Amino acid sequence: MTAKTALKASTPTRSQATAEAIRAMILSGEIERGEWLRAQVLADRLGVSRTPVSEALGFLYKEGLLEYRVHRGYRVKTFDADLLLGAFDVRLTLEGLACRLIAERGMSHATAILVRDNLARTEDILFNHEWTPETRERWRLANLEFHDALLTEAANPYLTEGVLRTRQLPPILNSAKEPIDTNELFPRLDRTFSQQAFRDHARVAEAIEAGQGARAEAMMKEHIFTTREAARRILTLMVS
Amino acid sequence: MTAKTALKASTPTRSQATAEAIRAMILSGEIERGEWLRAQVLADRLGVSRTPVSEALGFLYKEGLLEYRVHRGYRVKTFDADLLLGAFDVRLTLEGLACRLIAERGMSHATAILVRDNLARTEDILFNHEWTPETRERWRLANLEFHDALLTEAANPYLTEGVLRTRQLPPILNSAKEPIDTNELFPRLDRTFSQQAFRDHARVAEAIEAGQGARAEAMMKEHIFTTREAARRILTLMVS
DNA sequence: ACATTGCATGTTCCATGCAATATGGAATTA
DNA sequence: TAATTCCATATTGCATGGAACATGCAATGT
Numbered sequence: 001m002t003a004k005t006a007l008k009a010s011t012p013t014r015s016q017a018t019a020e021a022i023r024a025m026i027l028s029g030e031i032e033r034g035e036w037l038r039a040q041v042l043a044d045r046l047g048v049s050r051t052p053v054s055e056a057l058g059f060l061y062k063e064g065l066l067e068y069r070v071h072r073g074y075r076v077k078t079f080d081a082d083l084l085l086g087a088f089d090v091r092l093t094l095e096g097l098a099c100r101l102i103a104e105r106g107m108s109h110a111t112a113i114l115v116r117d118n119l120a121r122t123e124d125i126l127f128n129h130e131w132t133p134e135t136r137e138r139w140r141l142a143n144l145e146f147h148d149a150l151l152t153e154a155a156n157p158y159l160t161e162g163v164l165r166t167r168q169l170p171p172i173l174n175s176a177k178e179p180i181d182t183n184e185l186f187p188r189l190d191r192t193f194s195q196q197a198f199r200d201h202a203r204v205a206e207a208i209e210a211g212q213g214a215r216a217e218a219m220m221k222e223h224i225f226t227t228r229e230a231a232r233r234i235l236t237l238m239v240s
Numbered sequence: 241m242t243a244k245t246a247l248k249a250s251t252p253t254r255s256q257a258t259a260e261a262i263r264a265m266i267l268s269g270e271i272e273r274g275e276w277l278r279a280q281v282l283a284d285r286l287g288v289s290r291t292p293v294s295e296a297l298g299f300l301y302k303e304g305l306l307e308y309r310v311h312r313g314y315r316v317k318t319f320d321a322d323l324l325l326g327a328f329d330v331r332l333t334l335e336g337l338a339c340r341l342i343a344e345r346g347m348s349h350a351t352a353i354l355v356r357d358n359l360a361r362t363e364d365i366l367f368n369h370e371w372t373p374e375t376r377e378r379w380r381l382a383n384l385e386f387h388d389a390l391l392t393e394a395a396n397p398y399l400t401e402g403v404l405r406t407r408q409l410p411p412i413l414n415s416a417k418e419p420i421d422t423n424e425l426f427p428r429l430d431r432t433f434s435q436q437a438f439r440d441h442a443r444v445a446e447a448i449e450a451g452q453g454a455r456a457e458a459m460m461k462e463h464i465f466t467t468r469e470a471a472r473r474i475l476t477l478m479v480s
Numbered sequence: 481a482c483a484t485t486g487c488a489t490g491t492t493c494c495a496t497g498c499a500a501t502a503t504g505g506a507a508t509t510a
Numbered sequence: 511t512a513a514t515t516c517c518a519t520a521t522t523g524c525a526t527g528g529a530a531c532a533t534g535c536a537a538t539g540t
Binding site: 071162 | 252253294295298299302303304310322323326327329330331333334337341395396397398399401402405406
């Protein structure tokens with residue numbers, strides 16, 4: 001455990017800063033799954049009182065990151081394969097819906113530009129550079145940007161919120177003491193996966209621009225389904 | 241404003257009881273849309289301190305019922321037609337997914353019994369009784385029970401949570417000072433709508449029991465789409 | 481041995497006082 | 511008059527102490 005960590009002052013309230021700090025602790029594995037979170041301990045560690053800690057925990061609870069028991073407090077949610085796969089089911093359904101809606105109602109010019117640029121950058125990363133942890137991270141961020149751009153374009157808070165919730169689980173999965181580095185395990189497979197993902201993205205974008213709603217939806221669902229299967233394989237790896 | 245209201249002691253903590261009390265105030269129209277919620281006022285009215293009120297407001301905010309501004313507080317979220325229709329888009333997609341998953345993996349015996357019983361009761365309500373506000377309310381509860389049974393059977397917290405969020409909006413819609421009583425406006429239309437909903441339910445159940453995933457999904461989506469269109473008509477009624 | 485009851489302990493839950501700040505209008509200026 | 515600055519005020523945000531309560535263990539009884 002690190003000593004008293006200073007909170008970023010960039011967030012307007014201590015509660016929000018505290019929530020982000022605790023979230024980071026969970027995702028980094030500093031706080032383990034199933035561990036009870038004591039308010040006083042967190043408050044001391046973060047240099048705030050128990051009040052903003054309590055608010056932050058409630059916030060993360062509503063986000064689905066923690067579980068709660070009256071007069072016992074909060075702890076990092078534990079989950080099994082069914083829960084993880086279920087999260088992917090919801091996610092692919094909702095992101096598929098987003099693509100169809102965008103295709104049917106048309107994409108804004110700004111998003112169209114962003115998506116095209118994103119695809120060009122992603123292609124460059126994948127095919128003009130060596131596959132190192134650094135390029136892999138750049139690819140991961142570009143990948144996220146693509147999905148976020150479409151979510152934003154869909155302009156549906158319920159859809160966005162639902163997707164964001166399902167995204168919490170996979171990072172927790174990797175927050176184990178010995179996170180699984182797929183790139184180290186299967187560098188070629190990992191790169192092939194990324195290239196396939198890029199081609200999926202391109203086809204989704206093509207379908208949207210052509211106004212092919214059903215195709216855009218199906219393609220996005222298939223795209224995320226691939227990730228779902230990968231997650232399942234990793235999960236079985238961890239269990240065995 | 242009523243005098244100091246005693247909170248139900250049935251909930252384990254004051255915060256939760258307070259959240260439910262405030263939710264009821266919003267849905268009953270006692271608190272109007274766009275109105276700022278002052279913590280001290282609510283605390284006095286409910287006979288608690290500001291702490292549980294604050295927690296309750298944060299809770300309802302995360303549920304999507306309120307909006308929040310730093311150092312200003314919370315107020316009942318205002319919404320437009322796009323947001324409401326978007327909520328229905330998400331809801332029909334997710335409940336459709338639930339039906340498909342259940343059809344594919346098979347329904348538990350307990351749920352099968354419950355669904356069959358629910359359909360029998362609903363049919364009785366609709367075809368063997370006069371259409372009064374009282375029977376209408378009984379139908380509404382039976383209708384809700386059907387949807388909840390399938391949500392429970394799907395056993396996917398992300399799906400359930402997403403649907404519950406979308407359900408918050410329509411009640412707010414009716415929380416205006418002069419709620420729209422569709423039954424009073426169009427009693428025949430209202431009953432016809434309910435009967436159509438019943439037949440939809442029956443077909444969904446039939447498809448699920450037959451293991452027809454795609455049909456179950458499509459039928460549930462169509463079923464909720466009908467409600468979506470009704471909501472849209474009501475909304476235009478309110479604006480004009 | 482096993483179940484049940486009572487209790488000590490640690491933690492959450494809540495009340496309250498003070499500090500921080502967003503806001504609306506008065507005072508000021510061009 | 512219109513725009514701008516400044517400030518009083520109301521309200522939230524936060525800290526802290528004490529009440530309430532779940533839990534695990536020891537004592538007691540069957």
